[in-house]
Structures are given as C-alpha cells and as structure tokens.
Amino acid sequence: MSSDEQEQDETDRAPIPSAHQQPVTVTTGKHVSRRRFLGAAASGVGLAAVGSVSGVLISRSARSAAAPARTATGSAATGSSATHQWAMVIDLRNCNGCKLCTTACERYHYLHQDQTWIHVFTMQSASGEQYFMPRPCMMCEDPPCVPVCPVSANFRTDEGLVLVTQQRCVGTRICMNACPYQARYFNWSAPVPAPRQPFPQEPAWPVPQVEGTVGKCVFCAAMLPSGRIPECASYCPMGVIYMGDLESDVAVNGIGNSVTLSKFLTENTAVRFKTTFGTHPRVWYITGHGQTLDTDKEVA
Numbered sequence: 001m002s003s004d005e006q007e008q009d010e011t012d013r014a015p016i017p018s019a020h021q022q023p024v025t026v027t028t029g030k031h032v033s034r035r036r037f038l039g040a041a042a043s044g045v046g047l048a049a050v051g052s053v054s055g056v057l058i059s060r061s062a063r064s065a066a067a068p069a070r071t072a073t074g075s076a077a078t079g080s081s082a083t084h085q086w087a088m089v090i091d092l093r094n095c096n097g098c099k100l101c102t103t104a105c106e107r108y109h110y111l112h113q114d115q116t117w118i119h120v121f122t123m124q125s126a127s128g129e130q131y132f133m134p135r136p137c138m139m140c141e142d143p144p145c146v147p148v149c150p151v152s153a154n155f156r157t158d159e160g161l162v163l164v165t166q167q168r169c170v171g172t173r174i175c176m177n178a179c180p181y182q183a184r185y186f187n188w189s190a191p192v193p194a195p196r197q198p199f200p201q202e203p204a205w206p207v208p209q210v211e212g213t214v215g216k217c218v219f220c221a222a223m224l225p226s227g228r229i230p231e232c233a234s235y236c237p238m239g240v241i242y243m244g245d246l247e248s249d250v251a252v253n254g255i256g257n258s259v260t261l262s263k264f265l266t267e268n269t270a271v272r273f274k275t276t277f278g279t280h281p282r283v284w285y286i287t288g289h290g291q292t293l294d295t296d297k298e299v300a
C-alpha cells in the first residue's frame with residue numbers, strides 16, 4: 001500500500017463521521033446519539049438497565065446478588081464488576097447482502113480474503129425466501145472454543161469478549177472444531193503485511209495475524225474503550241449491525257440510530273443462533289421474515 005493510499009485509508013476509517021453524530025429518531029427505543037451511548041458506556045452509567053421489561057438485563061448490583069443465574073432470555077447474569085457487557089444485534093430485515101461489512105473488516109485488520117471475521121451467508125428460509133445472514137464471532141457466554149485449548153490460548157474477558165492469544169496458540173485447531181458457528185480459521189500462510197498499527201499486537205487487536213495460529217472476529221475490542229463501534233457496524237450502509245452494551249442498555253448502528261437494547265430485542269422478538277448448543281451467544285438476530293435460523297438452509 002502506498003503512503004497516499006494509507007493516508008486515504010486512515011481518512012476512510014474516521015471513527016464517527018459527522019453525519020453519524022446526529023441523534024436519530026427511532027421507534028423502538030430512547031433517542032440518544034452515538035456519542036451519548038459512548039459517553040454512557042464509558043462512564044458506566046446505565047440508561048435503562050435496571051428492571052428492564054424484557055428481563056434481558058438486570059442491574060449490576062442485581063447481577064452480583066443473583067450470579068450466576070440467567071435472565072429470561074438466557075443472557076447470563078455474570079456478577080462481574082466490569083463496566084461493560086458487550087453485545088451485538090443484527091437486523092436481518094435490512095441486510096441486502098452487499099458484504100461491505102466483510103470487506104471493511106478485512107481491510108481494517110489486514111486479513112486475507114478467506115479470513116472473514118464477519119461472513120455473510122446467503123440463506124433460504126423454509127418458505128423458499130432468500131435472505132442474508134452476517135455471522136461474526138458470537139462471543140458466546142459459554143464458549144466451547146475456550147476449554148478445549150490445551151495451552152489456554154483462548155479466554156473470555158469479564159466484559160464478555162472471547163479472544164485468542166495468538167502468541168500462545170500452538171495451532172492444534174481443536175478450537176475450530178469446537179466452534180458450532182465456524183467462526184474460526186487457521187492462518188496457513190504469512191499474514192498480510194500491515195503498517196504501524198494504532199494498538200500493539202495483542203488479543204484485542206490481532207493485527208497482523210500470526211502464521212500457524214487460529215484467528216477470528218474480536219468485535220474490534222481494542223476500539224471499544226475509546227467509544228468506537230466495530231468497523232463492520234460503521235460501514236454497513238443499511239444500519240443492520242448494532243453494537244450494544246448490556247450494562248448501559250444502549251445499542252447503536254453505523255447510520256446514527258440508537259436504541260434501548262432490551263426494548264429493541266423484545267419488541268422485535270430477537271433470537272439467537274443455534275441455541276441448542278448451549279453457547280448463549282452475545283449476538284442477537286432480528287429476523288422479521290419468519291426465518292428460524294437454526295433450520296434454514298445456507299445456499300451460498
């Protein structure tokens with residue numbers, strides 16, 4: 001990449017384009033700008049988490065008292081004192097299959113083309129309807145990829161992120177087999193060369209990737225503390241991908257919509273993928289077209 005291209009690249013990655021900073025009216029939740037979400041998330045001030053109608057969320061103090069119980073929709077009450085509990089909502093009603101989320105992620109993290117941290121499947125529902133289903137890492141609350149690692153290279157943070165220490169990974173690929181979502185891949189070849197990065201190479205920012213190790217989506221973990229939503233969410237022109245915080249009960253997408261997370265999930269009957277595996281994903285899907293996800297067919 002030339003220096004001009006790099007400069008353009010950085011410009012393209014401006015964290016919050018000005019058009020995205022405007023509060024946007026949404027019908028499903030509180031009207032808060034992305035900045036307010038970020039401010040609330042950063043300060044740990046819950047906007048609506050206490051006693052939410054959905055039962056998805058409970059306050060931190062309630063979590064401490066109740067841990068490790070699960071809420072009505074199956075999200076764990078961890079009892080963690082972490083400021084954030086990260087989650088994602090993917091609104092399938094608006095996904096047009098353009099894959100800009102995939103390419104933005106790939107470009108930002110200097111990945112090979114087949115290393116899709118967020119993969120967009122073309123699906124067919126039982127009634128024959130075609131739709132698109134983006135699949136990041138599900139950041140499972142009970143991640144089967146973690147305990148199987150013989151060298152403890154996989155771990156889950158107290159903010160709910162499942163990460164890989166690539167410097168520790170010895171490449172057995174057992175975790176790839178354990179993941180029911182095929183969210184992991186193996187680095188068979190040398191990584192795409194990356195210029196100097198904004199963060200050190202670490203589990204929260206595995207750029208460049210490490211040959212001979214396993215990689216996967218990290219929810220752009222290194223960017224979250226500074227208030228930036230993941231690259232896939234930023235670049236989705238349809239506002240499909242919402243980054244949320246179960247603690248502050250707010251989620252935002254890349255086109256300026258902010259919602260009360262618990263309300264958004266219940267009002268739209270959000271579901272999780274492959275629930276029979278007992279993984280309790282931190283990614284919810286809004287289907288809207290009667291899809292069942294678990295039984296629909298992947299056609300491409």
Ligand code: SF4
Binds near residue numbers: 134235237241
């Ligand atoms: S960028 Fe948005 S609309 Fe396009 S495939 Fe990804 S989630 Fe769907």
Ligand code: SF4
Binds near residue numbers: 137162178181184
């Ligand atoms: S989706 Fe797969 S890689 Fe991600 S946490 Fe769950 S089991 Fe692990």
